[in-house]
Amino acid sequence: MILQKREVSKKEDEFRALLKEAGDKLVVVDFSATWCGPCKKIAPEYEVKAHLSVVNLTLPLFSLQDVSTDCGISCMPTFHFYKNGKKVDEFSGANLTTLIEKLEKLRS
Template sequence: MVKSLGSLAELETELKAAGDKLVVIDFSATWCGPCKMIKPFFHELVEKYNNVVFLEVDVDDAQDVAEHCQIKCMPTFLFYKNGKRVKEFSGANKEKLVESIHELM
């Protein structure tokens, strides 16, 4: 299951709880076409990678999280390991998303 984050406090809690697991966060918006296109694929990844934590943030609902993470466009994917950001990219690129997960696991 992909957990939806609504606040900066929730982000910090999830990053701590993940420990040394890879955390992938999808920053999106309901009005964003490419976000809608990749969302089902992002949700499918949960089934394939049970040792990865998948989170999502609606930039309109959680503006504090988007600002803190310096999100400029959607979709943007952030990757964290041990509480530190290790990679990011923007765009609805399925191949790059999977490659990034494999690279960082």
């Protein structure tokens, strides 16, 4: 299984196009910021475990404010999970165990 990691930083259209392009693959969208303590805490371990997902999109929270607002992001890190362009689950926080459990469940 190949992990595709992309940082979305241009506009909402790019975000929507990437969701569509992924088709029925699991897409994990990581809403985070480089200055966020919990984001920095979970990032190294998450990247090691991220092979469990198929497509991983990182959205720096403030560079795509419209996407973050539309997705209802109120804290960081927040992970949204999509299949076929539709959100199927979400998780907020830096609990790596819970995040990996969600990845494994949704991947199957």
